[in-house]
Amino acid sequence: MIPAGDTYLLSRSEQRDSHTIDVYKRLGGYKAIEKVLKEGIAPADVIDVLKKSGLRGRGGAGFPTGLKWSFMPDKDKDPRTRYLAVNADESEPGTCKDRVIMREDPHGLVEGCLLAAWAMKLDAVYIYVRGEYRKPYDRVQQAINEAREAGLVGENILGTDFSCEIHMHKGAGAYICGEETGLMESLEGKRGHPRPKPPFPAGFGLWGQPTTVNNVETIFNVPFIIERGADWFRSTGTEASPGNFLCGISGHVERPGVYEVPLGISAKTILDEYAGGVWKGRKLKAWIPGGSSTGLLPADLIETPMDHDSVKGVGSMFGTGAMIMLDETACVVRASEVLAHFYDHESCGQCSQCREGTQWLHEIFRRIEHGKGVQEDVDNLVRLSKQMAPGKTICALADAAAIPTLAVVKHFREEIEAHIREGGCPLKASRAQEVHA
Amino acid sequence: MTLPESLIAEFDELVAKYPERRAGLIPALHRCQEELGGWLSPEIMEAVAEYFAMEPVEVYGVASFYPMFKLRPQGKHVIGICENISCDLRGAQDIVEHVCAKTGAPVNGTSEDGSYTVELLQCQGACANAPMFDLDGVYHEDLTPEKIDAILGGLQ
Numbered sequence: 170m171i172p173a174g175d176t177y178l179l180s181r182s183e184q185r186d187s188h189t190i191d192v193y194k195r196l197g198g199y200k201a202i203e204k205v206l207k208e209g210i211a212p213a214d215v216i217d218v219l220k221k222s223g224l225r226g227r228g229g230a231g232f233p234t235g236l237k238w239s240f241m242p243d244k245d246k247d248p249r250t251r252y253l254a255v256n257a258d259e260s261e262p263g264t265c266k267d268r269v270i271m272r273e274d275p276h277g278l279v280e281g282c283l284l285a286a287w288a289m290k291l292d293a294v295y296i297y298v299r300g301e302y303r304k305p306y307d308r309v310q311q312a313i314n315e316a317r318e319a320g321l322v323g324e325n326i327l328g329t330d331f332s333c334e335i336h337m338h339k340g341a342g343a344y345i346c347g348e349e350t351g352l353m354e355s356l357e358g359k360r361g362h363p364r365p366k367p368p369f370p371a372g373f374g375l376w377g378q379p380t381t382v383n384n385v386e387t388i389f390n391v392p393f394i395i396e397r398g399a400d401w402f403r404s405t406g407t408e409a410s411p412g413n414f415l416c417g418i419s420g421h422v423e424r425p426g427v428y429e430v431p432l433g434i435s436a437k438t439i440l441d442e443y444a445g446g447v448w449k450g451r452k453l454k455a456w457i458p459g460g461s462s463t464g465l466l467p468a469d470l471i472e473t474p475m476d477h478d479s480v481k482g483v484g485s486m487f488g489t490g491a492m493i494m495l496d497e498t499a500c501v502v503r504a505s506e507v508l509a510h511f512y513d514h515e516s517c518g519q520c521s522q523c524r525e526g527t528q529w530l531h532e533i534f535r536r537i538e539h540g541k542g543v544q545e546d547v548d549n550l551v552r553l554s555k556q557m558a559p560g561k562t563i564c565a566l567a568d569a570a571a572i573p574t575l576a577v578v579k580h581f582r583e584e585i586e587a588h589i590r591e592g593g594c595p596l597k598a599s600r601a602q603e604v605h606a
Numbered sequence: 607m608t609l610p611e612s613l614i615a616e617f618d619e620l621v622a623k624y625p626e627r628r629a630g631l632i633p634a635l636h637r638c639q640e641e642l643g644g645w646l647s648p649e650i651m652e653a654v655a656e657y658f659a660m661e662p663v664e665v666y667g668v669a670s671f672y673p674m675f676k677l678r679p680q681g682k683h684v685i686g687i688c689e690n691i692s693c694d695l696r697g698a699q700d701i702v703e704h705v706c707a708k709t710g711a712p713v714n715g716t717s718e719d720g721s722y723t724v725e726l727l728q729c730q731g732a733c734a735n736a737p738m739f740d741l742d743g744v745y746h747e748d749l750t751p752e753k754i755d756a757i758l759g760g761l762q
Contacts, residue, residue, distance in 0.1 A: 250625070259731045260728070260729055260731060261729070262690045262691050262692065262728075262729040262733070263691065263692055263729070263733050264729075264731065264733065265731045265732060265733045265734050265735075267731075268731050268732075299731070300636065300672075300674045301674070301730055301731070301740065302731065303743055303744075304745075336623045336624075338623075338629075338632075338633065339632065339633050339636055340632065340672075341632050341635070341636065341672035341673070341674040341675055342672055342673040342674035343671060343672050343673065344728065344729075355632065356629060357626065357628065357629050358626075358628035358629045358630065358631035358632060358658075358668065359628075359668060360667060360668055360671040361671065361672075376625055376626060417733055417734050418734065419692035419695075419696075419733035419734050419736060420691070420692055420695040420696070420736075421695055421696075425692075425733070425734040425735070425736065426734045427734055457691075461690075461691055461729075491733065493691055493692055493695070493733070494695075495695065499695060503694075504691060504694075504695075507689070507690065507691050507694050508690075508691055511690055511691075511728055511729070514728060515728065517671075
């Protein structure tokens, strides 16, 4: 059975017209910003609550949000203009959760932006939405418009001295713009080339000004925490990874979907109880725990708890918590070819290890899958990956291509070698039979 | 060419959102593509460059970086099919074959009569409703051959 327990992230989404301000307010929305402004809770105290809550970023890196916010310079000593850029460039393969938030509950995101603006004394917020997300974009824009009419966005919010502008910004389909410095370059109207760090965004961000970049789901958590408190937030999840998260589960399962689950729940529970198990009564072969940049794991690790430390402990990463399931008929070389093609396509080309390396990974996986692999290919995959990562390039795209490659070789070396030995995909025949049965 | 007055008015409002005018470039290119024939011709990029006081080659440099910007004429209807992992695991290859057979367009090309362009896309964030395609800017998810026939049959 699905474990009992409070859901909050998706609590409003199933209501009719959940995207409108009337429904949001009826269900208790904008109470957190009201509380902060009416009670005059100091910005530093808001950040303190976030720190105590232990909220970690939901965009992939899992960095503590309160700590990130505290990196913004002291406004009294550094009076420059300050920004929040909300990363709504959701494009990590397997990840489809921010789309649900923006489409079904956009006011929650708007309220989170207001709280961030108060806490970090921001001048403006930009929400960078991937260009393909037209409906989610329209929904958030409509929410901003409604909030403005209600005196919640713009000058003198709720009759106080607090002002905050929230602007929507449309991207144009490049995965690299989900990397925070690539996103800032893109928002400035340039090619999405990630910047070397340091300097970090808190010191030198958008237009060279202090900037914080947060994922949609991260910001969406903030109003709940501010209204209900850090202890409440810590009542689910684990000590090091508190709260619930939105788990997108896709691939070979009966009921793919976006489910709200507590951090630390076993991956097997999500697979079996929420997603209805592996489809067609088949067995699990492998799974990707947190989006395509996290290393694939074999089926016998499916009981791993889904939190940052536990997934790291089995040699992968929690990432965006987007689980992709491969059944016993799936070919891990084919899956690797698809993903290597993706990273090849999306590499921005600045760093040679990444530009050349992703092309070679793609080429090698392609020839192995298509029966043209040679004996040295497996060792070359490893050699190449170790020259690409970790931390050898401006951003983590090379790591995202290379580290999962090492994981595939580690767990499925025999299957890759069988492709080379047999001159093609040994699983293709059984898949073809099934299609034509 | 000169940009239509209506677009210029829109861009004036757009660039006011940012401390630097150039930040409006990508949203402006979207609007041009939507309003001026579905792709960014060199003439359009030159006109946009003039508006933003940039060199045309800088605008081209940005436009060519982003897969959503089309630098060649497109078919009357554009079908973008996701080929990434979650869609691949649930039959995206069959969807590509079916759509190409149905429309007469080759993969990453346009049908001879100019009615359809079919392109392969990377992850569109519809992983839990795979396979999917984007038809003229609208997502269609949980696709089956029957569903595709119904969708394409309804087009003019």
